[in-house]
Amino acid sequence: MCEGNGSAVTQFFILGFKNLENFKISLFFMFLLIYILILLGNLFIITLVSASHHLNVPMYLFLRNLSVADILFTTNIMPNMLYVIVTGGGDISITGCFIQYYVFCSSTFTQSLILTVMAFDRYVAICHPLRYAPIMSHKLCQHLIFWPWAICFVLFPIEVASLFQLTFCGSNIIEHFFCDYSPILVIASSDTSTVQTEDFIFSISLTLVPFVVITISYFCIVFSILKITSIAGRWKAFSTCSAHLTTIFIFYVTQITIYIFPVGEDTFYAKTVKSLLYTVLTPFINPIIYSMRNHEIKRALQQLIYRKSKTTTHPRFP
Template sequence: MCEDNQTMVTEFLLLGFQSNPNLKILLFILFLLIYIVILIGNLLIIVLVSISRRLNIPMYVFLKHLALADILFTTNIVPNMLHVIIREGGRMSIPGCMSQYYMHSFSIFAQSLLLTVMSFDRYLAICYPLRYSSIMDHKLCFHLIFWCWSIGFILIPSEIILLSQLQFCDSNIIDHFLCDFAPIINLSSSDSVIVIWEDFVFSILVIFLPFVFVIVSYVCIFIEILKISSTTGRQKTFSICSSHLATVCTYYGTLIAIYMVPPDGNSLNGNKWRSLLYTVLTPLINPIIYSMRNKEIKVSLHELICRKE
């Protein structure tokens, strides 16, 4: 409980990016354009995979759900971030803050697990090509996708309940563009040890261990690539895998740096800028590295355009 000389906080003030006022219009336009491109690119993937029979295979089904997770993730953050930028700050109620953090965590869990499943799919396709169809059938594909989305619903509510029980007194300023875990804990005047440890355990289970699984999968993939006799075949397969691995490393590396390091007041401002990497950069480049360079996606897009004409 807050002491008698303290005021209980009922809403938070998000500072966003306290930059030169002359730059706020530039930042607003930049992030608005990025958000529009993210929506168009990921919606295009969802539509193409949904209507094209040639894309009705596990790899593209996983890609469709990753695109959906990217849309949910950015839509939960970017519109309010644009409001905070243009108004040079924005207020958010505690329930609204908890709701945003819930969707934020849920989307991260889904993205992390979907990226892991996609690496597993590529591992089977490259290392066990003859058994791939019998292992990665539609039933297994459905179950993998189901659990990628369900684990967040199962785990996150307990953390939200603990966060909702925290008391916030006097200070309500969050030097960030979203309601994230570290800024919320930093403001709390209650004992937050339990929720910090719970968040750390969740980060291990849903971020760190999947990241290790992805790395191990790609080590096996690269070993298999080295066995390919054709130089052209090795280069083509390595190019596809290296692009995927680069994005995975950027995504997981940023999350690990932010969420698996104990909250420190001096690191919050740095975390805010690092958060932009996975908030806008990863959802922006995902459609490019996963599909726009892909022959099947290009053919399906061409067929869709010709059908409309």
């Protein structure tokens, strides 16, 4: 309950990008274009992997799920962000804010676990190539796809339930472009220690631990690649990991510096730029780097176009 004459906050005001009113039209169309490209790029990956038998292998099945998580992640944030940009800020109910935070956390940590699964897949493929097929069996792949989604979407209602126990009596302004952890806790009037403890445990378990696992996997991969005698063989092995490494670098560096080990007191703009790196940039570049740097994706696309053109040129009649 709020003490004195203070009244309980019933809705939040998302501030968005303050002091950038003169650029709001440019920002709107830039982020709208990026959002459309994110949807098209990730839908392209999902469609191509689903339609091509050549891509029906673990690495691309994991990539398809990463694209699904990217779409869910950005669709949860960017449409409302576009509205906030145009209006110079926007109201959101407390329930709506916490739901956005729940979907944000669940999809973010699902991405983290899927990236870990993809690192494990590359480790087995490069370090144990002769045992790849029996290890990465269809049953194991189903589990590796199912559990990242299940774990994250089942765990985070615990933290959201704790958020609903908080009291908000003073300011209702969220100094961010979406409902994130730190801006919510800053304006809370009650004790936030329970939420902070839960969030720290989840962040360590689902961000730092996966990052350590990925790092160890890639140390083993590098050692295996260095044992390859031919330069062409080394380059081929490394090229299968380059896109994944790029995504990992952007995703985990921003996650860890913002949520686990923040460096100093970031300004509003520094936090905004860091958040944009993983909320916008990572989902945007994922389809690009996986498509442009992957010969199997290009080959599957060419075969799909060839089949479509052949069907159009020689239609089947009943």
